[in-house]
Amino acid sequence: MREFFKYVFATVVGVIISLVLFTLLFVVVIVGVVSSLESDKTVSVSSNSVLYLNMDQAIKERTPDDTFSNLPIVGGDGEKSIGFNDILKSLKKAKTDDDIKCIYLNVTSPNAGFATLREVRNALIDFKTSKKKIIAYSEVYTQSAYYLASVADKVYLNPEGALEFKGLSSQVMFFKGALDKLGIEAQIIRVGSYKSAIEPFINDKMSDKNREQVTAYLTGMYNTFLEGIAESRHISTPTLHQIADDYKIQQPKDALAYKLIDGLKFKDEILDELKSLSGKDKKSNISSITINDYAKNINADKSESGKNKVAVIYADGDIVGGEGSNAQIGSERLSRTIRKARLDSSIKAIVLRVNSPGGSALASDVIWREIILTKKVKPVIASFGDVAASGGYYIACAADSIFVQPNTITGSIGVFGVIPNFQKLLNSKLGITFDGVKTGKYADIMSTNRPLTDGERLIIQTDVNRVYDTFITHVSEGRKKSKAYIDSIGGGRVWIGTDAVKIGLADRTGSFNDAIVSAAKKAKVKEYRVVEYPEMISPLKSFMENSTDKVKTYYAKQELGDSYPIYQQIKSAISKSGVQTRMPFEIKVN
Template sequence: MAQFFKFVFASMLGTFLTLVIASILFVSIIVGIVNSASKEKNVQVSDDSILMLDFDYDIPERSPIDPFSDYNYNDFQSKNTVGLNDILSGIKKAKEDPKILGIYINTSSVGGGFATTEEIRNALLDFKLSKKFIVAYSEFYTQKGYYVASVADKIYLNPAGDIEFKGFGTQIMFLKGALDKLEIEPQVIKVGTYKSAVEPFVLDKMSDANRLQTASFLGSMYNHFLLKISNERGINADSLRVIANKLLIQRAEDAVKFKLADGLKYKDEVMADLKSRTNVKPEDDLKVITLKKYKSAETEIKDDLPTDRIAVVYATGEIISGEGDDNTIGSERISKAIRDVREDKKVKAIVFRVNSPGGSALASDVIWREVELARKVKPVVVSMGDYAASGGYYISCAATKIYADPNTITGSIGVFGIIPNAQKFFNNKLGVTFDGVKTGEYADMGTISRPLTESERAILQQQVNNTYGTFTKKVAEGRKKTALGVDSIGQGRVWSGIEALEIGLVDKLGGISDAIADAAKLANIKSYRTVSYPSQKSILESFFGNVSDDIQTSIMKKELGEEYKIYKQIRKISQLNGVQARLPFEISVN
């Protein structure tokens, strides 16, 4: 009995200590968030200030409004996340702000795709029209970081630093060998010669078709990259290609020699340069303001805000059925947002911002329907981000007009389904067997405990064929093409934004600002304000809804590092359900 009470007491003590630790953790988080939020209130911009830009973080489409999504649970600090929307508006505001004398780019990379990088770079090019200076400095530039920095009047590099300039490459992880060892058979049903989403499961290297399409869109993106750097740095594009092909930038001195950088400086020397540009005495401090603070700076509030509105509906992430969240396109949430702005008489046009690799074909069709209905009432202009592929293109194709960035990855008009057969894995590896009773021949169709029968495979193939037919038909209607014409550029093939323009999948090249301006023109309005949809998660929704997931994700990222992307991809694969219209894999261009 004494041993029993000792055990009970130990359990109670453990529970008590757990609650105490959890309470301390909760209070620490709240205090940290409050302190962080209070620092952003009543921000004042001093005269003769410099706006500092840093993009070394994952850039979302919109700045999060709840502090929990912007919180690092490893060190209880804010991540200082600024969304693309506020990056672009902040640079535009700084262009007209007399208190901002110039911009200091202090970043190694850009935490987004090349389309996101393109939009930031274009905003900086527009800023230069003000004749204000831009100075860039880093200890190390990745290719995306250098692409942004290439617009600067002066590019400085640490004397011991480096510039990554080696050309573009992308790599795919193939799981066939691992599945073979586990005796798991991926049963694939697809339509599309280029629909390579299934290749990692059934091959151990890229198919010829996939290699062809990847080389094509990667080459298109790279040519654009070289051309734009050539324009700003005054270096022939062919010379830049040679520099990359021969990896001629191996030391900091090489970057200056080949004119990719203007000088080698330590941080204190760069600060001295900035002081000279702003007439600050050497002994005084620079007046530098971060973009995070600058976006919260007080601005003159206009009482006569325009009545007419352009609604910007953000659709970011994978496409799923249901509600979704700020990082997932839920068919219910996004279709409701489009329906709301369609019925709002104050909204004269809609800009549909799509940044998605695709997902559920059914959920995509639900959203497509709302875009189709909205287009009949008012202009709908799609603005494509880093991705608008497969399901991402499905939900875009009904729009009045489609904009893509040159480096947007789009197309991938094709569908597939995968049902793993894990019978041998269960039997031979785990010693697990299955048996059961069913009331009809197809009652257990789709189970992973046995292979598909021929009739089941034929049924699933017909479903996939029907979905592809529906997909191509709707693209044909939206883009005013024939179904055969769409099929010839479909078949799951992925295109860059430049290629998509050439084959008629998009109408113009440009970013979200261009799409908004065109939407206003189509709606025949000159004075308007933009409003964002759907509403973002509140503080309470974030904390009580997903804070545990955020903590888990934060810990996994810290422990796995670069391998976190592999873990995330495998987890996505395991959650596939139904016919899919999505990119073959997470395309990361390095």
């Protein structure tokens, strides 16, 4: 009888769990369907409208499907996001749209890299040629926010607000002390004295080589930052440098005194000015449309046609084997996309849009091969975003031409492998020991419960050397330089976009649109339409395939709060398998 009740109880519990999961799935599907119907709706643009450009949302390479944005456990975060490609298309359309009278730029802390901000900034400069005005307003401007806002016809700050203007800084987090306390040894195999991805695990501060390259690229980014503001605000670059160096902007009135802004105003005064610019009197309501809705209208417009196409293929995120996700570059998914574009006779040229710190060396080589084959059939132009380094450079080095922004981070031609040794942690801290048998001397190579032997280290180093030789060979062939020269500028060193052009790793500085125009020109087509690949993975499919990981990530974020990025970095470092062609570290510029 006890066994009977035990099985009945187990069955009941199973049924309840199944019902809960089914209910959750049902809710997700219904929400998805409703949201999909809502997202397909276009938003009418009233005459005399203000285009509201909110740049505090996440700026991605492409606008993600926000079907589940309000369901955090499914993968959303409840926040808006938009692709920089849609921002560019929207600003181009708004420039000639008679219903759009001006732009209201609201930005405090944009969630985008400096190269992406420069693309948007230049699009705003182009919008101004229409003689339509841009008004920027914020209660607080971070430096990246001010870099973008400075292009506006009028830059306003709240009278009690703040404007940050102090110069750029970059910090690297080091884990060696923590690993030592835990009894974990990071066994490093690498090629390239500048390949500093492993430094956080073996050092407690920057090496001289790393400090040299960080100083070089940070200085390059800062120069681009100052030059852009200098041109827009009509203040000399040396003057701006001095203002930042002496930390002269401490109060809102200081920003006005040094002409970084045009006035100190409250929000109601800004609204009155927007009414005036859009042809409304003070008693009327402002007609406005958000950049997100305006972009949907453009994407819903299927009137664009043409037999010839230029395909933009996005390579965004870490490079991994297999299919990957919308936030990763899966070698199978991307190589299949490139292959299809190569075989499609209506596609006359390809633009490979890269925004990646690198990843798996093998996955990078798989993608590189498809670029090589495609290049023989039709033009391939590479356009680099915020970062196209290590594996991100690897996959694009064979392109006919490479476009960078002046502040793009690229290069990092180097290879490394990390094999953690948990012996001290397991033996001394936890009292866990291991024993076993093997049929070959190297049968347990890569074991993480003991240190590498000299023979094992030699084997792994030989493999890393081989991958590095393959890497610089591919780059030398793609860039038409000697291997010795590529080795001399490689070694894992990171370069800023302007320097990359000087040393031959890139061909010219130019925008995303410049790369598209160049691809069409090389293909000798004058009329064409742009198509974008690969197709985005639907949120529902992503949830169904990765539901366990999404739930774990959700609860980890809730539990760790601001410490989640630290946990994420450690987890990411430990999870890397195989030889890596990866950016030296995650760059965060303040």
